[in-house]
Amino acid sequence: MTNLRQRQQDILEFIAGFIDGHGYPPSVRDIQEGCSISSTSVVDYNLEALSKMGYLKRSKEISRGIELVGHRSNKTRIPLLGSVSAGQPLPVFPEDHRFLEDNSIEVDPSFVEQQSPVFALHVKGNSMIDALIKDGDYVVIRSQEHAETGDMVAAWLIQEEETTLKRFFPEGERVRLQPENSSMSPIFVDAHNVQIKGRVVGVLRKYK
Amino acid sequence: MTNLRQRQQDILEFIAGFIDGHGYPPSVRDIQEGCSISSTSVVDYNLEALSKMGYLKRSKEISRGIELVGHRSNKTRIPLLGSVSAGQPLPVFPEDHRFLEDNSIEVDPSFVEQQSPVFALHVKGNSMIDALIKDGDYVVIRSQEHAETGDMVAAWLIQEEETTLKRFFPEGERVRLQPENSSMSPIFVDAHNVQIKGRVVGVLRKYK
DNA sequence: ATATAATAAGAACATGAGTTCGGTAATATA
DNA sequence: TATATTACCGAACTCATGTTCTTATTATAT
Numbered sequence: 001m002t003n004l005r006q007r008q009q010d011i012l013e014f015i016a017g018f019i020d021g022h023g024y025p026p027s028v029r030d031i032q033e034g035c036s037i038s039s040t041s042v043v044d045y046n047l048e049a050l051s052k053m054g055y056l057k058r059s060k061e062i063s064r065g066i067e068l069v070g071h072r073s074n075k076t077r078i079p080l081l082g083s084v085s086a087g088q089p090l091p092v093f094p095e096d097h098r099f100l101e102d103n104s105i106e107v108d109p110s111f112v113e114q115q116s117p118v119f120a121l122h123v124k125g126n127s128m129i130d131a132l133i134k135d136g137d138y139v140v141i142r143s144q145e146h147a148e149t150g151d152m153v154a155a156w157l158i159q160e161e162e163t164t165l166k167r168f169f170p171e172g173e174r175v176r177l178q179p180e181n182s183s184m185s186p187i188f189v190d191a192h193n194v195q196i197k198g199r200v201v202g203v204l205r206k207y208k
Numbered sequence: 209m210t211n212l213r214q215r216q217q218d219i220l221e222f223i224a225g226f227i228d229g230h231g232y233p234p235s236v237r238d239i240q241e242g243c244s245i246s247s248t249s250v251v252d253y254n255l256e257a258l259s260k261m262g263y264l265k266r267s268k269e270i271s272r273g274i275e276l277v278g279h280r281s282n283k284t285r286i287p288l289l290g291s292v293s294a295g296q297p298l299p300v301f302p303e304d305h306r307f308l309e310d311n312s313i314e315v316d317p318s319f320v321e322q323q324s325p326v327f328a329l330h331v332k333g334n335s336m337i338d339a340l341i342k343d344g345d346y347v348v349i350r351s352q353e354h355a356e357t358g359d360m361v362a363a364w365l366i367q368e369e370e371t372t373l374k375r376f377f378p379e380g381e382r383v384r385l386q387p388e389n390s391s392m393s394p395i396f397v398d399a400h401n402v403q404i405k406g407r408v409v410g411v412l413r414k415y416k
Numbered sequence: 417a418t419a420t421a422a423t424a425a426g427a428a429c430a431t432g433a434g435t436t437c438g439g440t441a442a443t444a445t446a
Numbered sequence: 447t448a449t450a451t452t453a454c455c456g457a458a459c460t461c462a463t464g465t466t467c468t469t470a471t472t473a474t475a476t
Contacts, residue, residue, distance in 0.1 A: 067231025
């Protein structure tokens with residue numbers, strides 16, 4: 001039985017690898033060859049078993065009709081729209097959410113499972129250091145134009161033409177943009193000069 | 209010609225939707241039906257055009273041999289192997305990297321572009337708070353058994369049967385596992401009682 | 417041991433599905 | 447207007463590919 005699970009293990013891994021490599025699932029014969037199995041019927045047999053165990057779904061009579069469960073092909077690739085200054089407001093924020101192929105990062109699908117679009121920004125500066133977000137991190141933003149008091153948001157300063165990452169506090173005619181860095185002071189701007197671009201829903205950091 | 213691009217646009221969108229919905233690409237006839245096209249040859253014609261324009265790749269003589277470019281099917285899905293205590297060493301770390309379908313998260317492909325396998329751990333506790341890693345974060349780990357002095361690692365304490373997230377400092381016969389939390393003390397363990405499971409290469413956080 | 421079920425093999429079958437080809441319509445070019 | 451180019455049709459062709467059937471090998475249990 002140890003050898004039993006082995007074969008199905010092999011098959012699963014082969015399928016996953018094949019899909020990653022080709023972009024489409026393997027045929028029964030691809031699997032047969034890839035796993036050194038003598039007969040297509042054996043593949044069929046094990047695929048059926050794996051299917052019943054819930055590891056994959058099969059579409060009858062459909063070529064390559066295999067879908068690995070939990071292997072959701074939902075790319076969850078989100079566009080990387082630019083950078084935000086977390087210190088002094090600095091860089092630009094292009095309005096065009098156009099397909100910036102290659103300028104994108106992949107994130108956990110749960111980020112995107114909502115309605116509004118999601119994108120990422122590269123953080124410059126350490127104004128949100130106390131929120132454990134530092135220079136070089138990526139923040140995942142969900143597009144929305146309104147924010148609750150205290151939300152961490154990407155705000156577009158119209159006049160300055162800059163995007164900044166701060167906590168949002170409306171105060172009558174003006175807005176307080178509060179950094180999370182005890183050594184930095186809040187920024188006060190006219191409410192008409194601020195446009196909320198979205199709320200921070202995630203952080204992503206890469207170590208070298 | 210406006211109507212021209214329209215058809216190819218339709219086809220592209222149909223393919224993307226089909227893949228997301230089924231987990232495998234559509235056949236020529238699927239596209240024909242889905243886009244209300246009169247003949248399979250028309251589909252073939254336009255697929256060839258799209259292929260030449262670089263929108264997709266086709267595998268000759270292969271059923272459903274369509275791969276959308278930029279739609280990189282490289283899942284970059286990495287297994288979520290469990291949790292690490294970042295405070296006191298606490299939970300378990302199953303040795304079997306077996307297929308824990310559903311227990312996985314997706315990350316930026318650049319995390320995985322290396323050689324050794326990569327997996328994720330759910331962080332429990334705040335021992336790495338000064339490294340801006342907090343309770344609830346996910347750390348992305350690259351499997352490796354050796355670590356450089358000062359590396360942030362997931363270490364398996366053999367005797368305690370626990371995984372812990374600390375910085376690694378070998379000190380002769382023993383090893384100092386240093387938390388990044390000014391209010392916590394390092395742990396000293398016998399060198400033979402420590403097994404490096406991997407090095408932290410990324411952090412992922414989700415906000416509610 | 418012997419029965420029974422679980423796996424594996426091999427081959428043949430049926431059809432899903434990519435491709436080809438002759439021909440037409442629409443558009444562009446001369 | 448003539449002619450080339452591009453886009454579309456239909457149908458047939460051929461092979462890729464899922465499925466099934468029969469017969470060997472194992473396992474597992476009684």
